[in-house]
Amino acid sequence: MALSLETAVAHVPRATRSCHFEPDIVEFNETVLAPHGMRFDPSYAAGGGNLTFLDLAEGALRAAPRVPAPDLLIVAYALPDPHAPEKTLAAHLGHVFGGRSISFAVSEQGLGAPFTALRIADAYLGSGRCHSAAVLILEQTTFPYPEPFVQDGDLVDSAVLLGLGSGGGWQLAGLASAGPHAGLAALLDEPPGLPGGRDAGDRLTVTGSWADPSGTGPAGPKAHRAPPGSYCTGVWLEFARHHAEWAGNYRTIVVGDTDPRTGTSHVATFVRRETAAGSGDRPGERR
Structure with a gap:
């Protein structure tokens, strides 16, 4: 048996949030940026969507038909989310699905993250540890610091849900x-x-x-x-x-x-x- 596509959702939201960072989030970002000689500057985020990974994931799930709780849940992303670093998203979504899914994230892979997530899902299938998987590919594009690759490239917030099982086309x-x-x-x-x-x-x-x-x-x-x-x-x-x-x-x-x-x-x-x-x-x- 091989995994096949049972559900696929493309989510590109038009909604935006106001630019606001709690003091602990500011402190976290400043700590991360300082060793690289960068400064936290919310003015860079003032005109952006300011959506979190959670916002994007929930939007994709709302747009999907009913997705049965998967055995395996993988969140894949290339760009970080500086708005909610305290949120362990994969674990949270696993709880949303009923708490029985193995869940984790794949990052630091660039645009290869979704491909790596599929490779991992296939390996889990081959080992007998899963028969269904959900891969959430998330991309938020508002940063409180200069990120020319995103800002000059006019990247937009987006999310994709791939539901994989044995009965897809x-x-x-x-x-x-x-x-x-x-x-x-x-x-x-x-x-x-x-x-x-x-x-x-x-x-x-x-x-x-x-x-x-x-x-x-x-x-x-x-x-x-x-x-x-x-x-x-x-x-x-x-x-x-x-x-x-x-x-x-x-x-x-x-x-x-x-x-x-x-x-x-x-x-x-x-x-x-x-x-x-x-x-x-x-x-x-x-x-």
């Missing part, structure tokens, strides 16, 4: 990563876990806005590029929004992006369940 078939020396093109040329003999005409390549368009395979109707405005959520927002309509035209979706900060590329392969039998019961994986 898109089965996770494989995951792979490669350093700058290899690049995304090589991963897309031979997607991990792709069943032997699968014609490229049945395949859609979904790439993020950070990927080099010249190195992402053939252009045209069989390639879809995420718009700018997101860092680690971009390709997953598109997958969540369009996976149902893509099922009518493709048997394989390959999701990939390149982290602009490290040059590391990541891909994940999904195959329609009715065509997944030939790929074996377990996803393929390369590193």
Whole structure:
């Protein structure tokens, strides 16, 4: 058995909160910033959304159909949340789901965090420790200090919920990563876990806005590029929004992006369940 997509939600809120930091949050941020020669300055956050990870996660859950309590709950993010560092979000959400989920967060991976979360979920499945998983990919974009990558890039708050189990339409078939020396093109040329003999005409390549368009395979109707405005959520927002309509035209979706900060590329392969039998019961994986 392999995990397959049962629920997918893309959440890009329009709501904003007023800029306010409690004294203990100010102290925490100042302590974190000081060793780097940076200063806490709430004026940088005054015009932003000031949404917390909790706000984004709850918004995604509200937008979702009923999601059964998963065996495994993973929160994945690339950018920190300076508004609520005291909140252990994964544990809190585990409690919301009824308290039986194994829960933790994946960070310090750049835009690779969601791919790492899926790799971990697959490993838990393989070990017999879970049969269902929920991956929440969160990106908040308001910082009380200069963060040019976010502020100059006009990134927006966003969240994606991926509910994975045994009864979904898109089965996770494989995951792979490669350093700058290899690049995304090589991963897309031979997607991990792709069943032997699968014609490229049945395949859609979904790439993020950070990927080099010249190195992402053939252009045209069989390639879809995420718009700018997101860092680690971009390709997953598109997958969540369009996976149902893509099922009518493709048997394989390959999701990939390149982290602009490290040059590391990541891909994940999904195959329609009715065509997944030939790929074996377990996803393929390369590193």
